[in-house]
Amino acid sequence: MQRIGVFVCWCGSNIAATVDVETVAQTLAKEPGVVFSTDYQYMCSQAGQELIQEAIREHRLTGVVICSCSPRMHEATFRKTVEKAGLNPYLLEIANIREQCSWIHKDKLTATQKAVILGRAAIAKVQLNAPLTAGKSPVTKRALVIGGGIAGIQTALDIAEAGFPVDIVEKKPTIGGKMTQIDKTFPTLDCAACILTPKMVDASQNENIDIISYAQVEKVQGFVGNFSVTIRKKARYVDEHKCTGCGLCTEKCPQKKVPNEFNLGLDNRRAIYIPFAQAVPKVATIDPNYCAMLKSGKCGVCAKVCTAGAIDYKQQDQLITREYGAIVVATGFEPIQLDKFDEFAYSQSPDVVTSLEFERLMNAAGPTGGTLLRPSDGKHPHTLVFVQCVGSRCDGAEKGKSYCSKICCMYTAKHAMLTREKYPDTEVYVFYIDVRTPGKNFDEFYRRAVEEYGVHYIKGMVGKVTPQDGKLKVQASDLLGGRQLRIDADMVILAAAIEPDKTARPLATMLTASMDTNDFFTEAHPKLRPVESPTAGIFLSGACQGPKDIPETVAQASAAAAKVIGLLVKDSLTCNPCTAKPDELMCNGCSSCEKVCPYGAITYVDKSFRGPNRTTLIRRVAQVNPAVCQGCGACTVACPSGAMDLLGFSNQQILAEVDAICR
Amino acid sequence: MTYAYFPGCTLKTKAVDLDKWGRASMEALGVTLEELPQWQCCGAVYPLAKDEIATRLSSVRALMAARDQGRPLVTLCSACHHVIKRANYDLAHDETFRSRANAYLAPQTPYAGETQVLHYLEVLRDVVGFDNLAKQVKNPLTGVKIGAYYGCLLLRPSRQMAFDDPENPTILEDFLRAIGAEPVVYAQRNECCGGYVTLEDAGFARSRAAAVADNAAARGAQLLTTACPLCLYNLRQGGSVRTVYFTELLAQALGLKEGQL
Numbered sequence: 001m002q003r004i005g006v007f008v009c010w011c012g013s014n015i016a017a018t019v020d021v022e023t024v025a026q027t028l029a030k031e032p033g034v035v036f037s038t039d040y041q042y043m044c045s046q047a048g049q050e051l052i053q054e055a056i057r058e059h060r061l062t063g064v065v066i067c068s069c070s071p072r073m074h075e076a077t078f079r080k081t082v083e084k085a086g087l088n089p090y091l092l093e094i095a096n097i098r099e100q101c102s103w104i105h106k107d108k109l110t111a112t113q114k115a116v117i118l119g120r121a122a123i124a125k126v127q128l129n130a131p132l133t134a135g136k137s138p139v140t141k142r143a144l145v146i147g148g149g150i151a152g153i154q155t156a157l158d159i160a161e162a163g164f165p166v167d168i169v170e171k172k173p174t175i176g177g178k179m180t181q182i183d184k185t186f187p188t189l190d191c192a193a194c195i196l197t198p199k200m201v202d203a204s205q206n207e208n209i210d211i212i213s214y215a216q217v218e219k220v221q222g223f224v225g226n227f228s229v230t231i232r233k234k235a236r237y238v239d240e241h242k243c244t245g246c247g248l249c250t251e252k253c254p255q256k257k258v259p260n261e262f263n264l265g266l267d268n269r270r271a272i273y274i275p276f277a278q279a280v281p282k283v284a285t286i287d288p289n290y291c292a293m294l295k296s297g298k299c300g301v302c303a304k305v306c307t308a309g310a311i312d313y314k315q316q317d318q319l320i321t322r323e324y325g326a327i328v329v330a331t332g333f334e335p336i337q338l339d340k341f342d343e344f345a346y347s348q349s350p351d352v353v354t355s356l357e358f359e360r361l362m363n364a365a366g367p368t369g370g371t372l373l374r375p376s377d378g379k380h381p382h383t384l385v386f387v388q389c390v391g392s393r394c395d396g397a398e399k400g401k402s403y404c405s406k407i408c409c410m411y412t413a414k415h416a417m418l419t420r421e422k423y424p425d426t427e428v429y430v431f432y433i434d435v436r437t438p439g440k441n442f443d444e445f446y447r448r449a450v451e452e453y454g455v456h457y458i459k460g461m462v463g464k465v466t467p468q469d470g471k472l473k474v475q476a477s478d479l480l481g482g483r484q485l486r487i488d489a490d491m492v493i494l495a496a497a498i499e500p501d502k503t504a505r506p507l508a509t510m511l512t513a514s515m516d517t518n519d520f521f522t523e524a525h526p527k528l529r530p531v532e533s534p535t536a537g538i539f540l541s542g543a544c545q546g547p548k549d550i551p552e553t554v555a556q557a558s559a560a561a562a563k564v565i566g567l568l569v570k571d572s573l574t575c576n577p578c579t580a581k582p583d584e585l586m587c588n589g590c591s592s593c594e595k596v597c598p599y600g601a602i603t604y605v606d607k608s609f610r611g612p613n614r615t616t617l618i619r620r621v622a623q624v625n626p627a628v629c630q631g632c633g634a635c636t637v638a639c640p641s642g643a644m645d646l647l648g649f650s651n652q653q654i655l656a657e658v659d660a661i662c663r
Numbered sequence: 664m665t666y667a668y669f670p671g672c673t674l675k676t677k678a679v680d681l682d683k684w685g686r687a688s689m690e691a692l693g694v695t696l697e698e699l700p701q702w703q704c705c706g707a708v709y710p711l712a713k714d715e716i717a718t719r720l721s722s723v724r725a726l727m728a729a730r731d732q733g734r735p736l737v738t739l740c741s742a743c744h745h746v747i748k749r750a751n752y753d754l755a756h757d758e759t760f761r762s763r764a765n766a767y768l769a770p771q772t773p774y775a776g777e778t779q780v781l782h783y784l785e786v787l788r789d790v791v792g793f794d795n796l797a798k799q800v801k802n803p804l805t806g807v808k809i810g811a812y813y814g815c816l817l818l819r820p821s822r823q824m825a826f827d828d829p830e831n832p833t834i835l836e837d838f839l840r841a842i843g844a845e846p847v848v849y850a851q852r853n854e855c856c857g858g859y860v861t862l863e864d865a866g867f868a869r870s871r872a873a874a875v876a877d878n879a880a881a882r883g884a885q886l887l888t889t890a891c892p893l894c895l896y897n898l899r900q901g902g903s904v905r906t907v908y909f910t911e912l913l914a915q916a917l918g919l920k921e922g923q924l
Contacts, residue, residue: 340828342831466874
């Protein structure tokens with residue numbers, strides 16, 4: 001005979017304000033098998049947990065039902081609680097009367113009735129629960145970091161520092177990411193290259209770090225502790241081990257008209273190139289879209305001039321498969337395309353630039369050698385208009401982003417300040433919706449731009465930029481002055497919204513990691529688990545999770561590394577015992593389950609069974625490897641004969657719940 | 664397919680070319696525009712006062728007549744389209760206006776904005792199809808650089824007009840491409856032409872029109888085209904670039920109209 005205890009949590013007023021918890025506890029006390037039922041303000045607190053443990057001992061409970069928040073929140077907590085009181089942790093069921101009841105109902109009577117029904121279903125299920133024992137699976141002590149920007153580099157360095165090997169996969173020919181393109185960094189105005197490039201070198205020299213550049217993740221299999229990842233290393237047509245990075249080939253290549261992506265197309269590079277002087281790895285790469293030798297077989301200049309013999313026109317893409325215990329996503333961001341915002345005339349005039357292009361125009365290593373010149377005529381600009389929130393904070397999703405891109409207010413203040421400092425003869429206007437500067441020394445920085453550098457900050461948006469007679473005629477509203485402004489500008493700089501990198505979405509599918517509607521990766525808990533994906537073993541670093549500046553990115557990158565280290569130090573992980581189990585007598589070996597299993601956990605064996613009249617039959621039956629099975633349940637619905645069951649969620653248990661709900 | 668057609672007053676007087684070539688072209692493209700019997704002025708300017716009702720009623724009458732015929736209502740003049748489309752939007756979304764309009768007009772079947780209101784360009788794009796139109800072009804306007812002038816009335820308020828992106832519209836450029844011309848994108852193409860200010864302060868309206876035309880000319884436009892009689896008037900008064908109705912270009916491309924550009 002079962003002896004079940006029911007514990008109804010108030011969750012402060014979260015549940016108790018909408019659900020009459022006392023009535024729920026009293027009603028559920030009358031259910032068959034229930035020998036104890038009570039309610040308490042915070043069941044997850046220490047006092048609450050002690051209450052449960054005491055009841056288990058005193059009433060010799062054989063099953064526990066807790067009516068509280070979602071099992072995603074506290075199932076693990078309560079499993080430990082009951083285990084400490086001597087009960088098998090899988091003899092616990094949680095009825096979610098918060099997310100699925102109190103939070104979504106307004107009427108107390110309805111919500112109370114529903115809470116009783118949910119509790120009843122959990123009681124019906126726990127009657128059929130069997131004790132389960134979790135197995136162990138080993139942990140591969142190597143981590144994969146996807147993306148080699150400042151986020152990926154920091155995470156990799158921290159993991160490597162703790163003694164674990166790490167691979168960085170970077171899709172571009174060099175690591176470094178967006179930060180390599182930035183001139184100075186707010187609020188201290190230290191040069192980005194000076195603080196980033198030493199870290200890039202550290203990463204390349206650390207013996208625990210393997211940089212796989214010009215490569216992309218192609219396939220991910222396995223689960224936490226035991227991932228198997230296939231990486232496509234694209235052919236760069238240059239032997240990385242032979243190339244010394246001398247750069248001679250990049251000077252001699254006759255194809256000079258290739259838009260240089262490092263300078264955002266503001267100047268040209270050759271078909272064979274090293275993205276920038278401090279690239280890591282510092283090796284040349286041939287762009288197959290422009291190389292005459294690869295396209296038509298006529299040229300071969302780079303091979304002739306290369307003293308190291310590193311050029312290899314026949315190089316092929318390479319597939320690398322490695323095992324990892326943990327995967328960190330650090331895919332970063334991109335500024336949005338501006339074709340939907342042509343009221344700012346980005347497509348109509350070269351003097352309308354994005355903020356990232358402006359970084360290159362101010363950078364000593366940029367196309368103008370750090371002298372600010374108008375792209376159209378190479379002249380010194382006198383009037384500059386900065387437009388913030390281009391594509392950020394838009395209403396409606398059809399155009400732009402609904403969110404704040406977070407970094408634009410600060411970098412615009414930086415651009416405005418640097419312009420005024422270097423060129424005191426300029427007039428600089430910044431149009432804003434709001435100036436948002438929370439952060440250490442951030443508001444002081446912005447105020448310096450206004451008060452010391454005389455930047456004209458104007459609340460209001462630019463409505464139209466008309467290129468005319470060599471000027472950019474800016475029409476804007478000054479909301480505080482209540483007037484229309486017309487400014488003849490020499491340059492207009494657009495703070496384009498940032499969005500997740502385009503590779504993030506297909507990667508999320510491979511990793512089965514969830515994303516929000518904006519394609520930012522979702523964290524396991526928005527406050528308490530910000531660097532973990534809800535998918536076990538997948539961690540988040542940097543702007544792939546949401547817009548972030550450099551200090552925040554680095555902080556999150558180190559946090560992700562700490563979580564990875566915490567995983568990799570373990571020799572084994574406790575498996576989920578709720579795995580699939582076939583009933584061999586009912587299985588007819590049809591292979592339906594094997595076909596739907598995403599983890600490759602199902603195999604078949606020939607087994608002898610006793611037939612009628614003392615004969616022996618050999619039958620092919622399914623077998624599940626519990627170390628590989630993740631308990632997704634796909635096979636249990638695919639099995640045509642109903643032979644497959646999920647431990648802890650058997651068909652019988654689910655139907656008992658449905659019966660209880662429909663009673 | 665036959666559509667109910669509302670030409671509007673200006674198309675019978677000043678803007679005969681907009682109407683004449685518009686009808687001829689649609690006929691050639693296999694779409695029949697049947698003029699609504701006994702239509703009245705659309706109201707001409709959309710009243711911004713919420714309690715203003717009388718000037719909107721004639722639009723409601725046209726909308727009801729199309730509903731009774733079971734046909735979508737097609738307009739060609741930007742101003743008529745603006746007024747009728749917005750009156751229809753209000754009938755669908757504004758309870759007070761709907762009940763008052765029905766009480767005033769007392770139709771046999773109450774009306775609540777069921778009629779689909781289409782601009783001529785939308786019929787070209789969505790019914791005929793620009794790709795299909797391109798196939799029927801006999802005299803493509805190859806090499807002619809034309810600036811599309813949208814004005815305000817077709818695009819805004821964008822939620823009600825639901826015509827095109829109000830800041831970066833493309834429908835006229837797509838149309839120009841279909842008839843073989845080379846569209847010129849310029850910043851001022853959706854700025855005001857001066858509108859009715861021309862009655863009060865002709866000089867100001869002319870300066871607006873000049874700003875539009877000069878900007879188009881600077882981007883290389885040889886010709887401007889519009890769907891709005893008032894825009895055309897202002898551009899002809901103040902602009903430095905020749906301006907024609909888009910239906911004239913269409914008729915010429917389809918081989919219906921003779922002439923030099």
